[in-house]
Amino acid sequence: MKKRGTLDIIQQRPIARNIFEITCSGDLVQEMQEPGQFLHVKIDQYDDLLLRRPISICDVNLDKNEMKMIYRAEGEGTTRLSGKKPEATLDILGPLGHGFPVEEAKPGESVLLVGGGIGVPPLYYLGKELLKKDVHVTTILGFQSKQDVFYEEEFAELGPVYVATVDGSYGTKGFVTDAIDEKHASFDVLYSCGPTPMLASLTERYREKRVFLSLEERMGCGIGACFACVCHVESDPEGTVYRKVCTDGPVFPVGEVVL
């Protein structure tokens, strides 16, 4: 059975330029056991913003029945979301999709988490779950600029963290790949989420390794019915074989789908 329910907003706070962290509670939290899954969020009951918004699960506390999401107030929906107060309730579809395969990293192995911008959030819950399994976690975070950096300290609790900013105002100047090179970061397994060009350059570098990438695509239903979020597979790049980001993904092994 697919899940649907509500979450109550407990707290909402700005954590970087246009970036908000929202903490929610509700029974639905008990379903959120797989890092990398997302929620399909109805911003409010008004019809002018018709569709739901996909937002990744960033952190889960099963004991307290609480979870966190982090989002950028960009368009009209996320901007409205950022105005919501703690009493408000969110209509939620999810958790949806296939998340990061935690089991791919064996105890003792080292993992690299590579997050870009608003792709950072789902890696946090993943990192926490990996740590429980005695995996060594290193994190590389990429942002535009110093003002955009968030969750550096939170990731620091999981292991070493290196930040890159495009304008060089903080950490390594350049992209996440520049930080990886500068820090000589090595890994057994790499998990990543972020802008497509970033995922593409990781694919180019590490196609032969154990790498898992979380994709973004505009969605309609979020449950596999509308064919909005489809992508080609590398084995049939022009053909009719496809994957749906909402149900087959959002996480895919490197080289499975065409970016």
Added chain:
Amino acid sequence: MKKRGTLDIIQQRPIARNIFEITCSGDLVQEMQEPGQFLHVKIDQYDDLLLRRPISICDVNLDKNEMKMIYRAEGEGTTRLSGKKPEATLDILGPLGHGFPVEEAKPGESVLLVGGGIGVPPLYYLGKELLKKDVHVTTILGFQSKQDVFYEEEFAELGPVYVATVDGSYGTKGFVTDAIDEKHASFDVLYSCGPTPMLASLTERYREKRVFLSLEERMGCGIGACFACVCHVESDPEGTVYRKVCTDGPVFPVGEVVL
């Protein structure tokens, strides 16, 4: 200069079946000196309900900078309005239109206020203003049923009040005209607001007297620009002469416009 501004909701309370009284404050209140005018209210900032809603001014306290409206939660807009909490702010255009001519009733004369259903509210502010002028005020209120009756006590402070209900569950059984007959209510000036059939039957009875009727019509702009709210005049019932309810009205002398 036409007026536009905001009003802060101070209180909102149900006063009869689906009927709400909303109390607001704001500087705009100082403009509300003419009973029978209306406000063009934007329910909220969401685009799905695009248009403003015309709602009559029911009561004004210039000293306290407060005013009241009474409305029936019927369609989507008024239903949303009824959910608004005291901190909320309303975007207002107005006061608009031409209200009841208070000066038509001379000191010592007797006035009959005849209100039907959700047409009752504007008569209250009118009654209070008339009383200040030493006019004798009698009120006839018509409702569907006992559960729909509101403001009987408030009007009782102005003078005698008689209520009619269509189903006879309270007061005179029947229409306001039945109550007028039953109570042998006489008047020098009659002011009325309510459903068109009621206004039509008052017109039929009292065409030759000093009678002023407040009309309702669906509106676009509320300021005279869109020609949504136009009605024919009795002197040219099929012709091109017209009145706009929003600016020439909503109050017209009996016999001026075609109902």
Added chain:
Amino acid sequence: MSRLQVKIPGLTMKNPIMPASGCFGFGKEYAEFYDLSELGAIAIKATTAEPRFGNATPRVAETKSGMLNAIGLQNPGLQAVIQNELPRLANYDVPILANVAGSEMEDYIEVAEAISKVENVHALELNISCPNVKKGGIAFGTIPEVAAELTREVKRVSSVPVYVKLSPNIADIVTMAKAVEAAGADGLSMINTLLGSRIDIRTRKPILANQYGGLSGPAIKPVAIRMIHQVSQAVEIPIIGMGGVQTIEDVIEFMLAGASAVAVGTANFVDPTICPTLIQKLPAMLDELGVDSVEELIGGSWRETCSIR
């Protein structure tokens, strides 16, 4: 007969509510939310002769009270639909309306003939109006003679009644409706999406990779109501109405306009249980309106004989 039941050619519906084609896939996903047997019928995703991948992404964009889609008729093709999708749907007690699409007349005929023979397919819905197919497609939906010819050809090979799904991107919907009626259509589905676009002001490009897409949702409801009101008075065949249905009031409005059944499209994406919810609300709404059966509502806005209270 139950007060919710509606009978139209090929489809004996427990109630007048069905999901609209393309907004319900082949039902699998929604079966995880509720029992599909609750539905009046199911309009499955457009099926073409060969498998289609569809358009490049982004394929959807939101608009005020609406959405644009340019899926491009992605589907696994006739054989896969017959072998995998329809047998699974046969497990439910619900008639299937098979949406048929193609680029050429021959494609339509091939699909129609084969799919109409499948046992749980009770009617066809000829999609002559998908705005997202570049080749052919759209022309069928805008030229009455062409639409009529297609209807005639499909009727000749179909084993079940044929509904023609009309495009709203047309000046004179009545002439189109009459043309396909004269050509033998057993019913009409209306409306498909309006052709629209949105441009991203930062990238300066249309949001949809396909540039244009079909506008659906509450934004288009007034156009749907108007067209159904016009057409239902001009033809004798029944209409499956759709376009922005979200609430039980919308369902009633479509039926009063002249629809005999109502399809729900985009709203499934927002609320996956919208169809059973509407079905459940229908009896109380009939009570409130003082109506004994849904059939009394059909065309109530213009039918003289309708008891208006």
Added chain:
Amino acid sequence: MSRLQVKIPGLTMKNPIMPASGCFGFGKEYAEFYDLSELGAIAIKATTAEPRFGNATPRVAETKSGMLNAIGLQNPGLQAVIQNELPRLANYDVPILANVAGSEMEDYIEVAEAISKVENVHALELNISCPNVKKGGIAFGTIPEVAAELTREVKRVSSVPVYVKLSPNIADIVTMAKAVEAAGADGLSMINTLLGSRIDIRTRKPILANQYGGLSGPAIKPVAIRMIHQVSQAVEIPIIGMGGVQTIEDVIEFMLAGASAVAVGTANFVDPTICPTLIQKLPAMLDELGVDSVEELIGGSWRETCSIR
């Protein structure tokens, strides 16, 4: 030249924003809110040869993110407009686009000839597309040959450039646009309203006394953007774009789609100061987009030469 200025035939506009015809009367009411000289231009309410009362009320109905209107071209008639309305507007430093309507070709010609001679009328807008006029009217807007003939006739008598206002209730907007361009139109206005309806489920009657009305507002914006995107690539003459404009982003979107100026209709009813507000926001928006002048935006979604950053 100011970075906001736009020059199109007949109209030298301080900025690309004007109120749309029928949504601003003859300006008198809005002059109580701001100085009309701030506007790029003013499109006045449709003028017909004789005074018209218009349709019975209700004449408006709300729809999701939109509204229906069936005003029916109420106006005081050619003589009154020339004697009372236009002289008052001459007090402002703003060019007037006179919207011309009629039932017969002769009506249009009569109005066009007379009104185009008035000094502050800088261009005509031929309303061949009002969906609320029963006789004649609509046909002009749906048949390219008829629209072209009307355009030719009006061009012959007009003392100022002529914009033809196109109806979106049509299958092929490009053919229509090219037909009126070939017939001599100096520009296009698009889009007028989509024909729609709403039914009151309690009275069972259409809400509008006229049954059908024109759908405007944000709901129709995607249709407008699509049509302007198509037409602007197919014709050489400039387009005044409209349909659901509410925000400064909408203004940019219309210009990127291919509009040279942008008209604001329904939004005036919600916010009477919307036009000056948009004008005021424009410079900061240009800065944000890194654009020197509004003219750089025109057709930016398809023009190769446009510097995309």
